[in-house]
Amino acid sequence: MNLDRYIANSTERFAEVERAISAFDFAHGEQGQYQQLNREYQRLKQLLNFWQQYLKTQQDLRDNAELLDQTEDDAFKELIRADIAELEKQETRLDRDIKTLILPPHPNEGRDVIVEIRPAAGGDEAGLFAADLLRMYSRYAELRGWRQEVLDMTDTPLGGLKNASFTLRGEGAWSTMRFESGVHRVQRIPVTEAQGRIHTSTVTVAVLAEAEEVDFELKPDELRIDVYRSSGHGGQCVNTTDSAVRVTHLPTGMFVASQQEKSQHRNKEIAMRILRARLLEIEQSKEDAKNAAERKSQVGSGERSERIRTYNFPQNRVTDHRYDITLYDLSSIMEGNLDDLLGEIRAIEAGRQLAEELNI
Incomplete structure (x- = not known):
């Protein structure tokens, strides 16, 4: 997919936004307008930075390929191949990040989020898994450098959750976490199971963009x-x-x-x-019908047949059913290492939207 035209347009827009910020009249301009300009500036700055890294990575790959053809030293060849492998991973990550940033920003881009977790089907085990998801998201927030604030939480006697609401504040919080909305299904042997049988339970997650008073006035x-x-x-x-x-x-x-x-x-x-x-x-x-649906349709009813993702503990497997992604790294994901999964989801979604724009 040729992105040169999008990069050229983004470069021009970046210059326009930069000038608008420099000339902004705080005495007469609205604070919300300035914040919107600043969010767009940060997004375009990151996009153009990623694009320069992407071009450099491609050049490094070409240079290494040429060097590999010229050398006859086997040990040196292995070093070059290892470097090429790392560069290819970097190229994939940058391509993914560029595609997610090149689309027109959603109105919620740059906002903090409120995450709500509630057990659905499965009794005590659903409550225990709700607590596991809270820990997973908390750990992920730490790894991303986001600030977390617990708004409301009620636990169960077994150490599970009846409900939890918390905020996440930091760069990319909404654009990353919005894909977590829906029904999460778990398949495992609960600690409450005496006969070693695998149970299936569900937990609902809702991710809401945090609104300011200027966004929605409560009379x-x-x-x-x-x-x-x-x-x-x-x-x-x-x-x-x-x-x-x-x-x-x-x-x-x-x-x-x-x-x-x-x-x-x-x-x-x-x-x-x-x-x-x-x-x-x-x-x-x-x-906008393309934006997030109402909260009820976002999280579903919580029935076992409804799910966006399945966490299968016996197989150490995570499957995202919306994007047909399967990773055999559940133990790491539950420790908050969500970047690979969410990064791939964002890339696929961005690719779909770009394809629609280009009519391909």
Whole structure:
């Protein structure tokens, strides 16, 4: 796929955005407009940087191929072949990254995300796997240098999760994590299984772009705020104060409850953030059918037959059913090493979109 035309257009646009940022009038311009320009600037800068690395890698491959033909030293040939293998991997990664950046940016590009995890079918084992997914995403966030903040979490007596909501902040958080929305299926022998039988359970994951107040205004007269006593396994202030908060959006009937914090004010803030993100997603889905669907269709019903991905522990296998990707590296993936899987998903999706644009 010839990308020269896209790179040329991106180079021109990069110069335009750079000039617009330099001349931006903070006294009269809107802060949101400046942030949008800055996000586009960062994306184009990264794209053009990757393109230069890509061209250099291709040149290095040509030079090594020529050197391989000229040398007769077997040991030196092995070193050259090893270098070629690394360069080919680098070329593949850069090609993948360039394709994901060359597409017109989604309105949510550059946003932080709110991730919600809930067990679906499978009882206690679903709750245990929900906790495993939380650990996997937390570890991945550490590896990527993202900041994580737990908004709400309720665990089970066995160490699983009833639910968890958390934010991820950092470069590429939304563009990477958005592919995690859906039903995740696990096949393994649960710790609760006495006879060694493999069980199948499911967990739903929703990834929401975090909305700002300027993106979606929550009008006070459209909200009902209820406070109640927190529940849980114990601890200071649990079951003793009316610190839990439930915020209901009256026009849609959607509500969010939070009891993670001891402070009623803090729980209200968390509930409002999650509610605003959910409502923004629905609003975006109305405006553009290609964007994320409403939360219900995003995560599905949680039935075992619905899934975007299967984690098969006996075979150490992960299969993404949307993109027909299978990796036999489950143990590493569960430790947060998701870059290969998510990178391949992003590349395939970008290739599909580019093919549609080029009508091929």
